[in-house]
Amino acid sequence: MRKTWLRDYIIKRLFYAVIITWGILTITFILVRVGPTSPADKYLANLAARGENPAQVTAAIEARYGLDKPIYEQYANYLGNLVRGDWGWSFSTSMPVIELVKTHWIYSFQLILFSTILAALVGILIGIYSAVRQYSKTDYIATFFSFIGISIPNFWLGVMLILLFSVKLGLFKTYYDTGIPLFSLANLKQLILPVLTLAIGMMAGYTRYTRSAMLDNLGKDFVRTARAKGLPERVVIGKHVFRNAVLPLVTIIMFDLGSIVFGGAYLTEIVFGIPGLGRISFNAIFADDYAVVVVVTVISAFLILLINLATDIAYAYLDPRIRYD
Amino acid sequence: MTKGIKKLARVVGGMKNLVFILLAVLWGLTLLLRLFEPLGYLYLALGIVFLIYVVWPLYNSRRLVGYYWQRVKRNRLAVLGLAFILFLILLAVFGPIFTPDPTAANFEQKNLPPVGFTTSESIYNPQTAQFNTRLVNGTREHPLGTDNKGRDLLAMIISGARVSLQVGLLATGIAVALGTLIGVVSAYLGGKMDNILMRLTDIVMTFPFFLLLVFIVFIFGPSLAFIVLIIGLTGWTGVARLIRSEALSLRTREFVLASKALGASDGRIILAHLVPNVISLIIVIATLSIPGVIMAEAALSFIGLGDPAVTSWGMVLRAGQQSLDTSWWVAVAPGAMLFFTVLAFNFVGDGLRDAFDPRSNI
Numbered sequence: 001m002r003k004t005w006l007r008d009y010i011i012k013r014l015f016y017a018v019i020i021t022w023g024i025l026t027i028t029f030i031l032v033r034v035g036p037t038s039p040a041d042k043y044l045a046n047l048a049a050r051g052e053n054p055a056q057v058t059a060a061i062e063a064r065y066g067l068d069k070p071i072y073e074q075y076a077n078y079l080g081n082l083v084r085g086d087w088g089w090s091f092s093t094s095m096p097v098i099e100l101v102k103t104h105w106i107y108s109f110q111l112i113l114f115s116t117i118l119a120a121l122v123g124i125l126i127g128i129y130s131a132v133r134q135y136s137k138t139d140y141i142a143t144f145f146s147f148i149g150i151s152i153p154n155f156w157l158g159v160m161l162i163l164l165f166s167v168k169l170g171l172f173k174t175y176y177d178t179g180i181p182l183f184s185l186a187n188l189k190q191l192i193l194p195v196l197t198l199a200i201g202m203m204a205g206y207t208r209y210t211r212s213a214m215l216d217n218l219g220k221d222f223v224r225t226a227r228a229k230g231l232p233e234r235v236v237i238g239k240h241v242f243r244n245a246v247l248p249l250v251t252i253i254m255f256d257l258g259s260i261v262f263g264g265a266y267l268t269e270i271v272f273g274i275p276g277l278g279r280i281s282f283n284a285i286f287a288d289d290y291a292v293v294v295v296v297t298v299i300s301a302f303l304i305l306l307i308n309l310a311t312d313i314a315y316a317y318l319d320p321r322i323r324y325d
Numbered sequence: 326m327t328k329g330i331k332k333l334a335r336v337v338g339g340m341k342n343l344v345f346i347l348l349a350v351l352w353g354l355t356l357l358l359r360l361f362e363p364l365g366y367l368y369l370a371l372g373i374v375f376l377i378y379v380v381w382p383l384y385n386s387r388r389l390v391g392y393y394w395q396r397v398k399r400n401r402l403a404v405l406g407l408a409f410i411l412f413l414i415l416l417a418v419f420g421p422i423f424t425p426d427p428t429a430a431n432f433e434q435k436n437l438p439p440v441g442f443t444t445s446e447s448i449y450n451p452q453t454a455q456f457n458t459r460l461v462n463g464t465r466e467h468p469l470g471t472d473n474k475g476r477d478l479l480a481m482i483i484s485g486a487r488v489s490l491q492v493g494l495l496a497t498g499i500a501v502a503l504g505t506l507i508g509v510v511s512a513y514l515g516g517k518m519d520n521i522l523m524r525l526t527d528i529v530m531t532f533p534f535f536l537l538l539v540f541i542v543f544i545f546g547p548s549l550a551f552i553v554l555i556i557g558l559t560g561w562t563g564v565a566r567l568i569r570s571e572a573l574s575l576r577t578r579e580f581v582l583a584s585k586a587l588g589a590s591d592g593r594i595i596l597a598h599l600v601p602n603v604i605s606l607i608i609v610i611a612t613l614s615i616p617g618v619i620m621a622e623a624a625l626s627f628i629g630l631g632d633p634a635v636t637s638w639g640m641v642l643r644a645g646q647q648s649l650d651t652s653w654w655v656a657v658a659p660g661a662m663l664f665f666t667v668l669a670f671n672f673v674g675d676g677l678r679d680a681f682d683p684r685s686n687i
Contacts, residue, residue, distance in 0.1 A: 016527070019524060019528075020524070020527055020528050023524075023525075023527075023528035023531075024528060024531060024532065027528065027532075028540070031540065031541060031544055032544060034544075035544035035545055036544075036545065036546065147402075147671060147672070147675075148668065150671065151616065151664060151667040151668040151671050152664050152667075153620050153623060153624070153660060153663050153664060153667065155624060155627050155642070156642060156656075156659075156660030156661075156663060156664065159642065159645070159646045159649070159656050159660065160656070160660065162646075162649065163649050163653055163656060163657075167649050167650055167653070174649075262533035262535070262536060263533050263536060263624070266533075266535060266536060266539070267535075267624055267627070267628070270627075270628055271646070281536075281539070282628060285539070285543050285630070286629070293539075293540060293543055294540075296536070297536050297537065297539075297540045300532075300533050300536050301531045301532045301533065301536075304531050304532075305531050308531070
């Protein structure tokens with residue numbers, strides 16, 4: 001019974017995922033099309049400045065990008081190309097967009113990975129402690145600092161960390177050095193400030209979520225029963241309360257990845273000059289390089305979709321109480 | 326006189342509608358006066374919605390408002406936050422009268438530190454071909470100092486307060502109004518409509534909020550009114566979900582069934598019964614959404630996608646990062662203001678939520 005339901009549920013979610021992917025692609029296509037400038041304009045300006053015949057150049061560009069075809073054909077090509085992995089040509093860096101993404105994704109990935117691990121570890125531990133000792137001095141301090149953490153704009157925090165540790169104290173470089181190999185201690189050292197910048201806001205969020213998820217369960221009857229039968233407090237908290245709090249927590253952490261972490265990483269990369277996907281999108285914006293901006297936006301939306309899908313399915317699989325009908 | 330008003334009210338279908346029409350006319354007149362200011366339209370639309378759905382219900386239940394105010398007052402941080410927000414509003418409205426033009430450059434007064442601070446500056450002397458170091462003191466003329474173009478930092482901060490508050494209040498207004506409407510309609514109508522609206526919500530939600538903003542502003546170009554509109558049009562998804570789940574439980578309550586039995590139309594049930602009953606939730610969500618909106622605008626200007634015509638905190642911070650080694654105060658001040666503003670709204674939102682429903686965890 002449950003097995004068939006689970007299978008149907010997964011099929012339904014996959015079906016939704018396809019619809020959402022289509023929605024993402026369609027919305028980006030419409031936005032680019034409706035926009036006041038054409039992707040070819042900047043290119044055109046460059047070539048026309050070199051004294052080429054504008055009409056000829058326009059025709060050539062339109063043919064090159066398929067802009068002379070009817071709109072539905074352009075739409076079909078756009079969908080087809082993105083799905084097939086033909087993501088277009090980045091003229092500001094003179095390479096295919098897919099190559100650009102392949103060489104730069106790792107920088108974003110390491111930043112997000114380290115920040116998430118740090119934030120989850122510290123945030124969850126503080127949250128548990130805070131909930132167990134509710135209304136204690138530590139709880140008040142933790143709550144107050146988590147307020148500060150969620151309120152501090154991470155790009156300002158990054159600038160302040162640079163000001164304090166790089167400019168005034170000279171402990172770190174003021175920018176990210178790509179000459180340093182990725183898997184080295186020096187790279188870890190130069191990631192300290194960016195990771196802190198991104199992690200502090202997330203940490204504060206996780207502290208709050210953990211605290212409230214723990215408190216939701218702490219007052220339940222099964223906790224009283226566990227205590228009554230003489231289980232040590234460590235087991236009660238770790239096994240009975242935390243296990244029940246962890247599922248909603250994971251959902252929120254995964255959800256955060258989309259709304260807060262991707263945007264936060266984008267800004268952190270810009271502040272520290274880390275050449276990740278955010279930074280290449282940022283550079284592309286000021287070079288009017290449409291293909292790159294579109295691809296970075298679509299990729300991040302698609303990643304979030306996958307993460308959400310995986311979380312939902314795992315959630316339904318792990319928690320026998322869940323039924324979404 | 327009163328008879329005339331009552332008669333008029335009956336003609337337009339109730340006192341509420343009469344007030345609504347009068348206000349609309351009034352707003353229309355002011356609108357004519359400032360036709361060329363793009364944000365005028367937004368103020369108009371939101372002002373009307375705000376009066377009908379927030380001010381009017383609150384006025385009608387003064388006793389309840391007093392009760393909640395007593396509860397909010399117990400939260401000291403919330404009161405502190407509220408005081409800061411009021412101070413910020415006063416600063417934004419009256420500050421520009423007392424400060425110089427935030428865009429006026431004056432290179433003779435560049436890089437002045439704030440009052441009470443002293444920095445050293447290297448000046449190239451063409452006659453001796455040497456760098457001379459001299460000490461620079463902050464002056465009372467520029468209490469917060471100046472940037473590398475000699476613009477007054479205090480004036481820039483005040484201009485930024487104006488921008489942030491405008492964006493925060495207007496964009497949140499749009500997002501919350503849209504989210505409430507979509508959430509309530511989705512919950513009330515159910516079935517196919519619910520499915521379509523929720524899939525739309527899923528699609529918009531799948532985009533990382535900030536990246537979507539960057540994408541749209543990149544394509545359509547930055548202007549303050551447009552940024553406000555776009556934040557409003559993309560930020561409604563969370564509101565819609567929360568309101569929908571709340572409205573789902575309201576939909577089957579007796580008073581809704583009763584008014585349905587009495588023959589009320591769908592529109593009337595939604596506007597007269599469902600929306601007023603989620604108003605406390607709306608107020609809390611709106612207050613807690615403002616920080617995110619203000620931060621999004623500041624982040625946009627920080628990366629250079631803000632309206633270049635107005636001085637905002639993000640823009641000043643961007644300039645400040647580029648001159649960290651010569652004038653640190655330019656980066657510190659706007660970010661600190663942004664931080665305190667966001668903190669204040671979070672405190673107030675938290676206080677309101679606890680006052681309305683201590684058990685909820687939005």
